[in-house]
Amino acid sequence: LFRGGQATEETWRELEDALIRADVGPAAASAIVERVKESFQPTEDPAAVVAREVAATFDGNDRWEPPLGSPGIVMVVGVNGTGKTTTIGKLAHLLRQEGRSVSLAASDTFRAAAGEQLDTWATRAGAHLVAQGRGADPGAVAFDAVRAARARGTDVLIVDTAGRLHTRQPLMDELKKVKRVLEKAAGRPVDEVLLVLDATTGQNGIAQARAFTEAVEVTGVALTKMDGTARGGIVLAVREELGVPVKLVGTGEGQADLAVFDAESFARRLIA
Amino acid sequence: TLNSRFNAVFRKLRSRGKLHPKQVDMALAEIRTGLLDADVALDVVEDFLSRVRARALSDEVMRSLTPAQQVIKIVRDELTTTLGGEHRPFKLPGVNPVVIMMAGVQGSGKTTHCAKLALHLKEKGRQPLLVAADLQRPAAVEQLFTLGGEIGVPVTSDGGDPVKVAKNALKQASRDGCNVVIIDTAGRFHVDPDMMKEARRLKDVSHPHLVLMACDSMTGQDAVVQARAFMREIDLDGFVLTKIDGDARGGAALSITHETGRPIFFAGTGEKPGDLEPFYPDRMASRILG
Ligand SMILES: Nc1nc2c(ncn2[C@@H]2O[C@H](COP(=O)(O)OP(=O)(O)OP(=O)(O)O)[C@@H](O)[C@H]2O)c(=O)[nH]1
Numbered sequence: 001l002f003r004g005g006q007a008t009e010e011t012w013r014e015l016e017d018a019l020i021r022a023d024v025g026p027a028a029a030s031a032i033v034e035r036v037k038e039s040f041q042p043t044e045d046p047a048a049v050v051a052r053e054v055a056a057t058f059d060g061n062d063r064w065e066p067p068l069g070s071p072g073i074v075m076v077v078g079v080n081g082t083g084k085t086t087t088i089g090k091l092a093h094l095l096r097q098e099g100r101s102v103s104l105a106a107s108d109t110f111r112a113a114a115g116e117q118l119d120t121w122a123t124r125a126g127a128h129l130v131a132q133g134r135g136a137d138p139g140a141v142a143f144d145a146v147r148a149a150r151a152r153g154t155d156v157l158i159v160d161t162a163g164r165l166h167t168r169q170p171l172m173d174e175l176k177k178v179k180r181v182l183e184k185a186a187g188r189p190v191d192e193v194l195l196v197l198d199a200t201t202g203q204n205g206i207a208q209a210r211a212f213t214e215a216v217e218v219t220g221v222a223l224t225k226m227d228g229t230a231r232g233g234i235v236l237a238v239r240e241e242l243g244v245p246v247k248l249v250g251t252g253e254g255q256a257d258l259a260v261f262d263a264e265s266f267a268r269r270l271i272a
Numbered sequence: 273t274l275n276s277r278f279n280a281v282f283r284k285l286r287s288r289g290k291l292h293p294k295q296v297d298m299a300l301a302e303i304r305t306g307l308l309d310a311d312v313a314l315d316v317v318e319d320f321l322s323r324v325r326a327r328a329l330s331d332e333v334m335r336s337l338t339p340a341q342q343v344i345k346i347v348r349d350e351l352t353t354t355l356g357g358e359h360r361p362f363k364l365p366g367v368n369p370v371v372i373m374m375a376g377v378q379g380s381g382k383t384t385h386c387a388k389l390a391l392h393l394k395e396k397g398r399q400p401l402l403v404a405a406d407l408q409r410p411a412a413v414e415q416l417f418t419l420g421g422e423i424g425v426p427v428t429s430d431g432g433d434p435v436k437v438a439k440n441a442l443k444q445a446s447r448d449g450c451n452v453v454i455i456d457t458a459g460r461f462h463v464d465p466d467m468m469k470e471a472r473r474l475k476d477v478s479h480p481h482l483v484l485m486a487c488d489s490m491t492g493q494d495a496v497v498q499a500r501a502f503m504r505e506i507d508l509d510g511f512v513l514t515k516i517d518g519d520a521r522g523g524a525a526l527s528i529t530h531e532t533g534r535p536i537f538f539a540g541t542g543e544k545p546g547d548l549e550p551f552y553p554d555r556m557a558s559r560i561l562g
């Protein structure tokens with residue numbers, strides 16, 4: 001759509017459709033186009049102006065920073081299958097490449113072979129794994145992990161949690177408990193609560209973000225599977241309505257397939 | 273609700289008992305927004321609405337005393353029909369062994385559904401064999417072995433690549449007298465040509481009677497793109513709609529059925545092997561309409 005030229009009604013309609021197809025949502029798509037039309041100058045490229053408007057949503061967006069505690073603690077949460085465990089593997093690799101030591105806590109004690117999956121990622125990244133086996137109490141693993149990380153002087157502890165639908169209150173309560181245990185064991189607040197959102201998710205992603213933010217105060221989003229055809233447009237509403245920034249982007253299944261979020265390139269790809 | 277919004281639309285413009293086509297268009301605009309909010313793909317919405325419009329502009333609706341209700345009924349009927357119409361129970365072809373291949377994008381619920389389907393068929397007197405042909409994702413094989421152990425269904429994963437695993441599994445099934453073979457595969461994107469090629473090769477060597485695609489019910493606009501691509505690349509027989517125990521409206525269900533004409537056979541309603549239900553088109557229609 002970035003071809004410059006005339007801004008006809010058809011052009012604006014195409015751009016609105018592109019935003020809808022990117023999962024921005026019909027009301028937000030129409031609002032963005034209306035705003036852009038008002039300030040639009042005839043010499044500009046309509047698509048570029050829309051992209052600029054989209055990128056502006058993330059102005060003041062907190063960038064990804066490795067937490068500086070001893071250990072810095074990152075808790076990873078989200079609904080089932082979004083890419084939490086894989087993202088943790090990638091993040092561990094990224095931190096290791098920066099020369100930091102990493103511990104991983106296998107607080108997903110529910111899912112079949114979750115421990116083995118995280119163990120593989122720990123080995124690949126050169127991170128230390130704290131696990132207690134399937135069926136253990138997630139809070140107990142979390143507590144153990146903080147103690148072990150402190151004893152080893154680990155720089156960053158990343159906590160994997162089981163996927164859970166936000167509609168299941170007992171599971172959301174369990175998540176709150178894990179966070180409390182981490183903070184009690186560390187003697188200070190968790191540094192980062194990363195919500196992993198799948199880029200293929202539709203409008204339900206906003207409900208997910210709202211519920212997880214209310215439960216455990218999400219500080220950032222990791223948007224995964226951006227190497228597919230989905231555009232991840234739901235993060236605009238997550239940013240606008242909840243103030244939660246996108247910090248990381250997953251671009252594949254390998255341990256190097258993790259990028260720091262860039263609003264400009266995200267916006268251009270959104271309507272490309 | 274959609275009903276009250278329609279009533280408002282029709283009340284405002286109505287004059288002298290005869291409905292104006294403009295009112296129908298305004299009502300359709302409301303439906304369009306509602307369906308997009310429910311994650312139905314844009315092209316599917318436009319197609320769907322043009323069918324509804326043709327029916328709504330008929331004489332019986334235009335002259336009706338309750339046009340709002342008529343239009344709602346048309347929308348609901350069209351939705352239910354596209355989603356599969358009447359609920360059809362899942363029946364296996366009468367061959368031995370029946371081969372079922374599971375496909376879909378990453379994280380959609382394939383491995384879990386393989387276990388659910390195996391348990392379901394075992395309870396119906398079949399002898400299933402689960403095949404762990406995802407050798408790529410860390411601990412995918414272990415995951416299926418663990419699930420198989422929980423439900424008392426044998427699992428096999430014999431071979432250095434997925435194609436060999438599938439071939440060996442078929443041999444094993446005939447040796448062990450298993451009459452249903454369920455093949456779990458790696459999640460993949462249609463834009464990955466190597467992975468789509470592998471999927472086709474897997475299909476070529478295992479000759480599945482059913483290729484089922486798992487579709488996550490919270491999927492947005494991309495559902496139609498995925499369904500179209502998988503249909504083109506490996507020709508699907510039907511779908512499983514997963515994670516409907518969440519609160520996603522589930523418009524992806526309309527996108528995938530409208531795009532492919534294939535039915536949704538099952539709905540996944542939880543994480544445990546027993547959390548499997550038949551798919552009911554009329555219930556899904558109500559859910560999508562909100
Ligand atoms: N293509 C692609 N696949 C990804 C990406 N991130 C994760 N995946 C895949 O998505 C699938 C699910 O990933 P997991 O890490 O198991 O997801 P999870 O959130 O931990 O899942 P649960 O623990 O079951 O809730 C796996 O097949 C991953 O390889 C990504 O950025 N791109």
Ligand SMILES: Nc1nc2c(ncn2[C@@H]2O[C@H](COP(=O)(O)OP(=O)(O)OP(=O)(O)O)[C@@H](O)[C@H]2O)c(=O)[nH]1
Binds near residue numbers: 385459
């Ligand atoms: N609540 C709920 N969770 C489900 C359902 N089906 C699968 N899950 C969960 O979704 C996550 C992903 O399921 P998997 O079976 O590993 O998905 P997959 O398609 O095999 O994933 P990949 O092999 O990585 O592509 C797991 O946490 C499952 O427990 C369902 O119907 N409801």
Ligand SMILES: [Mg+2]
Binds near residue numbers: 086
């Ligand atoms: Mg996980």
Ligand SMILES: [Mg+2]
Binds near residue numbers: 456458
């Ligand atoms: Mg799997």
